[in-house]
Amino acid sequence: MIFRQLFDLESSTYTYLLADAITGEAVVIDPVLEQNQRDSRLIKELGLKLLYILETHIHADHITGADLLRAETGAKTAVAKTSGVECADRYLEDGDEILFGSHRLRVIATPGHTNSCLSYYGEGRVFTGDAVLIRGCGRTDFQEGSSEKLFNSVRSKIFSLPEETLIFPAHDYKGVLHSSVREEKKFNPRLNESIGLDVFKGIMSALKLDPPKKIQVAVPANRRCGKTNPA
Amino acid sequence: MIFRQLFDLESSTYTYLLADAITGEAVVIDPVLEQNQRDSRLIKELGLKLLYILETHIHADHITGADLLRAETGAKTAVAKTSGVECADRYLEDGDEILFGSHRLRVIATPGHTNSCLSYYGEGRVFTGDAVLIRGCGRTDFQEGSSEKLFNSVRSKIFSLPEETLIFPAHDYKGVLHSSVREEKKFNPRLNESIGLDVFKGIMSALKLDPPKKIQVAVPANRRCGKTNPA
Numbered sequence: 055m056i057f058r059q060l061f062d063l064e065s066s067t068y069t070y071l072l073a074d075a076i077t078g079e080a081v082v083i084d085p086v087l088e089q090n091q092r093d094s095r096l097i098k099e100l101g102l103k104l105l106y107i108l109e110t111h112i113h114a115d116h117i118t119g120a121d122l123l124r125a126e127t128g129a130k131t132a133v134a135k136t137s138g139v140e141c142a143d144r145y146l147e148d149g150d151e152i153l154f155g156s157h158r159l160r161v162i163a164t165p166g167h168t169n170s171c172l173s174y175y176g177e178g179r180v181f182t183g184d185a186v187l188i189r190g191c192g193r194t195d196f197q198e199g200s201s202e203k204l205f206n207s208v209r210s211k212i213f214s215l216p217e218e219t220l221i222f223p224a225h226d227y228k229g230v231l232h233s234s235v236r237e238e239k240k241f242n243p244r245l246n247e248s249i250g251l252d253v254f255k256g257i258m259s260a261l262k263l264d265p266p267k268k269i270q271v272a273v274p275a276n277r278r279c280g281k282t283n284p285a
Numbered sequence: 286m287i288f289r290q291l292f293d294l295e296s297s298t299y300t301y302l303l304a305d306a307i308t309g310e311a312v313v314i315d316p317v318l319e320q321n322q323r324d325s326r327l328i329k330e331l332g333l334k335l336l337y338i339l340e341t342h343i344h345a346d347h348i349t350g351a352d353l354l355r356a357e358t359g360a361k362t363a364v365a366k367t368s369g370v371e372c373a374d375r376y377l378e379d380g381d382e383i384l385f386g387s388h389r390l391r392v393i394a395t396p397g398h399t400n401s402c403l404s405y406y407g408e409g410r411v412f413t414g415d416a417v418l419i420r421g422c423g424r425t426d427f428q429e430g431s432s433e434k435l436f437n438s439v440r441s442k443i444f445s446l447p448e449e450t451l452i453f454p455a456h457d458y459k460g461v462l463h464s465s466v467r468e469e470k471k472f473n474p475r476l477n478e479s480i481g482l483d484v485f486k487g488i489m490s491a492l493k494l495d496p497p498k499k500i501q502v503a504v505p506a507n508r509r510c511g512k513t514n515p516a
Contacts, residue, residue, distance in 0.1 A: 230327075
């Protein structure tokens, strides 16, 4: 399998490109609009046929590159059915599978950061979006966020995966690229196994974060799959 | 094997941590002083025994975290014998081997960006420092840099490795994390196989880059293995 992790320095977003080394069939997870040229060129250079553009959720901090990449490659965009978004080509639910070449990713519903967050699991890796971050987690104070739902998603859905599973999140702000289920169960300061729901809810409600700078632009655009112009 | 790539957002430097999953014996390549806390904590959390701190070269853009990490862990620092640096515990030459657990890295002398640049090869990966970057290469206009030497190092030492070898450089400025020998032989705009030495020398001499911002501080400190105070 071909696996590439890519980073957007402005929003600290990770984009992932996975492909079958034999057939070239590929999927991309969470592309960033401003990185379209980089991503598009890499897909061409590697000779890949992009099948799906997968979103982990409706992002509030950057605009997705999905629509532009779809126009360029003919790939299908896919988001959670529960997102209410109408621009996608495929709507995903817990347990669905994404196939590319001889590889597959399983869709895991992990609501909490937003109500329609998805993780993608396969090949010893889980792409957790903003559900579990490395030694952290996504905030739960907008877009129907819920600390209780996030706690349950991480504990019952992510931490029940094999401990050696590598965790690839949607962001990291300290230059750490991945983690593992084993590490986060032990060392995640908000969600390690010694922490109960009430403590977690207390941690999350005490954060008092400023809204993401781009939320007013990004969320509406992402509900159009990344089209910046409503028309 | 445990493998972790880490990123310093200020200098766009990649640090690498490699360890034997059974014995915990580990090496780190090109740590950044400002990231000491992050790196040190990760080494502890993973329960690793750090044996070596390896430098690809005397960096001009950041101060190495080698001396501090050595003091904390008891690991040995290692640099090129040709560097003339006197603070290290081990001096490396082309063909030397670094052993950790059941793993090994082979030292490859790849001068050109500086006269004492080393690459480290093993386990299907090559850590190229500033010799080959992703779709680029290190500059050759200071620290005894030589376009001719760099051209020869890349073409004869790096591009002769198996094509599927993954290239992990010391830097990337576009959020790309790794490449491969196959990709760089085809797509590196300065060093792909259709480019001759004279064209490469022309490309490099036309760059006219500003000196790295930290060169006056970083190079002297790095010649002391990262001690910021000469005393």
